[in-house]
Amino acid sequence: MDYKDTLLMPKTAFPMRGNLPNKEPLWQEKWEKENLYQKVQEKNAGRPTYILHDGPPYANGELHMGHAMNKTIKDIIVRYKSMAGFRSPYVPGWDTHGLPIEQALTKKGVKRKEMSVAEFRKLCEEYAYKQIDLQRTGFKRLGVNGDWENPYITLKPEYEAEQIKVFGEMAKKGYIYKGKKPVYWSPSSESALAEAEIEYHDKKSASIYVAFDVKDGKGVIDNDTKIVIWTTTPWTIPANMAITVNPNLDYAVVETAGQKYLVAAALVDSLKETLDWDDGKVIQTVRGSDLDRVVAKHPFYDRDSLVINGEHATADAGTGAVHTAPGHGEDDFIVGQKYGLNVLAPIDEKGVFTDEAPGFEGLFYDEANKVATEKLKEVGALLKLDFITHSYPHDWRTKKPVIFRATPQWFASINKFRGELMDAVQKVNWTPVWGETRLYNMVRDRGDWVISRQRAWGVPLPIFYAENGDAIITDETIQHVSDLFREHGSNIWFEKEAKDLLPEGFTHPSSPNGEFTKEQDIMDVWFDSGSSHQAVLEARPELSRPADLYMEGSDQYRGWFNSSLTTAVAMTGEAPYRNVLSHGFALDGEGRKMSKSLGNTILPGKVINQLGADIVRLWVASVDYQADVRISDDILKQVSEVYRKIRNTMRFLLGNVNDFHPEKDQVAFEELREVDQYVLVKLNHLVKAVLNSYEKFEFSTIYHQINNFCTVLLSQFYMDFAKDVVYIEAADSLSRRSMQTVFYESVVTLTKLLAPILPHTTEEVWANLKGEETTSIHLEDMPELRDLQVKAGLEEKWDEFMKVRDGVQKALEEARNEKMIGKSMLAKVTLYVDETGKALFDSLEGDFAQLFIVSDFELVEGLAKAPETALEIPHVAVQISVAEGEVCERCRVVKKDVGTDKHHPTLCARCADIVTKNYE
DSSP: OOGGGOOOOOOOOOOOOOHHHHHHHHHHHHHHHHHHHHHHHHHHHTSSBBOEOOOOSSSSSSOOOHHHHHHHHHHHHHHHHHHOOBBBBOOEEEEEOHHHHHHHEEEEEEEEGGSSSHHHEEEEHHHHHHHHHHHHHHHHHHHHSSTTTOOOOSSSSHHHHHHHHHHHHHHHHEEEEEEEEEEEETTTTTTEEEEEOOOOEEEEEEEEEEEEEEEOTEEEETTEEEEEEEEEEEEGGGGGOOOOOOOOOOEEEETTEEEEEEGGGGGHHHHHHHHTOTOOOOEEEGGGGTTTTTTOOOOSSSSSSEEEETTTOOOOSSSSSEEEEEOHHHHHHHHHHHHHHOOOOBBTTTTTTTTTTTTOOBBBBBHHHHHHHHHHTTTTTTEEEEEEEEEEEEEETTTTBBBEEEEEEEEEEEEEHHOOOHHHHSSSSEEEEEEHHHHHHHHHHHOEEEOOOSSSSSOOOEEOTTTTTTTEHHHHHHHHHHHHHHOOTTHHHHSHHHHHOTTTTTOOOOOOOOOEEEEEOOOOHHHHHHHHHHIIIITTTOOOEEEEEEEEEEETTTTTHHHHHHHHHHHHSOOOEEEEEEOOOEEEETTTTTTTTTTOOOHHHHHHHHHHHHHHHHHHHHHHHOOOEEEOOHHHHHHHHHHHHHHHHHHHHHHTTOOOHHHHHHOOGGOHHHHHHHHHHHHHHHHHHHEEEEEEEEEHHHHHHHHHIIIIIIIIIIHHHHHHTTEEETTHHHHHHHHHHHHHHHHHHHHHHHTTTTTTHHHHHHHTTTTOOOOGGSSSOOHHHHHHHHHHHHHHHHHHHHHHHEEEEEEEHHHTTTTSSSSSEEEEEEEOOOHHHHHHHHHSSSSSHHHHTTHHHHHEEOGGSSSSSEEETTTTEEEEEOOSEEETTTTOOTTTTTTTTSSSTOOOHHHHHHHHHHHH
């Protein structure tokens, strides 16, 4: 007889190699064909809802690792909730309007000026849809399960129609107004920008100190005094209207070289050094409040520069006296309004000076720095010219500097409901917790929101003008425009005249001749995406407002989280979300931002083609994504190794339950051996810990919990000694069926717990698992915590055993290194124990030689009896020796009873008995 044929070796079609790049698309085809997304929704019909509202990625360019991380986190959450007793639909979305698409077409050679706005917009729409298809393919390949055939897209007519309603509701409440005030203006984009579209980079700027002659000191200071200001924007000097001083600061008149200069008293010493006032002495001190309405002269124009009071003038830097140009600064504008100053901004949309600034006409603002400085030098007003490098606002798309420029714009007032916004922020649950403080401070400090843009590709501001210039925004016009957009899309605004866009027979007292015009500006794209709570959550029957979760990158505190909050609170009085979760950015292995110029970009598509989507997803689960995370080839190799261990664990478990039928072979918990019960107790703990981690969105904890369970408890211990049971014992023996019961429970539980993270691999495991009738793991629910009837002290004493086992493993390793033994099966373990150690082993049930994976075991009372060579651990000393006897041909254990059965002379007594009873 060939004894190999009597061994019950593992059998499974689940391969060792994942071959994920080739297999994953096949699973995805199957899911699509069987409409798995819809089946999940049907399975969960009637359950409580959990709505994760997708923040829309911008429809331009191939997917980067940030996209992959973002969508994977969302998919893990939605898949988990769908398996945890919730109906959790996922409607993906795209942001499709705005400058990048206009620029992309320009780069492709589209000549916008040679076509109508409507024609250009149609090209933008076609481009956006191509980008959506490209990105959708990438997201689906990542394994993201959602309503991909019916996403929300901000350019769709039904979306635009709801956005118009949001605008109309805000206008109705008095939150929308038109005003001329300085806003961030991008000459490179030729448009106003919102705060969310600004980023800061270092810029080299001129740093100048300028003396303004006093024209009328009002008896407070002498008329021959000069007031000194400091600025890094010499080009704004032509727009100067005033000098601001702080009413609560002291100002000193310093006399030097026969000239008097006024500066903040606290800055005299530093300015003496900066401006070379070696012989300077303070001859007068005056309070800032007393300087109010002193009159100075503009350095090179024949006009006054009024001295005014403002809290933003400080003694932190400069001179304490602030050059004030209401057309080019927010603080300047605000203080200028109090004093009725002219809001002069002599710069056009391209950043070029107009004829309102004589001597500067036609100059680009940056070039005007030099001209302004030379003019100041000519008239003797320039005290010092230097250059500094400082952080300066830039257009986040063109990466070029922006300016403050006063232009007529449409605004959403934040001031009118700032308190409601701040209250709403505090009612939301934020993860990480600092998100609350961050958004709260942003809302507290932000100015009014400029919502108009001087571009073509976007949703038009639905505003008409009467013959006298009055703006017309009524319930009737808003509803009519909304209906038009729903039926035709917003392009109709640019295809028809104003009278054809108004309700039939519309009249207005300010247009006696029935003549109307329409607004040409479009809305800020943040107004588009910020309206999704109305256009998606409220408009779609399967969704609801507020959403349970908004989850995006940490840059969205100033973006989507912010604009969504603003429009929702303005419209409904409440935040559009109950919970907000944010993630950091994906960096390279050295912690640097990825960029093409550095050549350190890792594209998810490339990683998926090489390693598989489940490796990308496992990497996402492995990192603390709430901070910035790193990814590199080495990091992906480490993740792949963990995946391999998990996969091999699954393969071993599957292979060893191939003849196990749970309905008839499963052993009740109380009938299991202690060690089997111990593993199921640990499995139950794992379920509790993992479910808790899912609830807290702590996926890296899950990664470590499951990896540790598979590697340490299963692979290094339970599955290792199990071979001497499941391969060797008779098929239906209690010990074998007991271990198979644990194997089966483990593979089912692990597969369910891992399904949200590794959807393809777990689906493959499920397909290879006999006894489970569900067609997909993704139609299952999460495992429930079991109420196990565990004997008192069982877990604790086996935990102690595992510590002893670690010591035994160490002693065996030392014996191997000393060439005493080869495989551990050639060894005998002798344990010398004190009273505590003896009590432990007396309380344990089990074959200790089998548990230690050695051939012989002996327990000796008395630590003092241990030889000097024994390895000492608490309460135990471990001695390794060579086991006596012969190697059994079947089980490979060294036994003294090999050959005692004359029919099977090469077998031990145990194997001879099994063979005789089952194979003869």
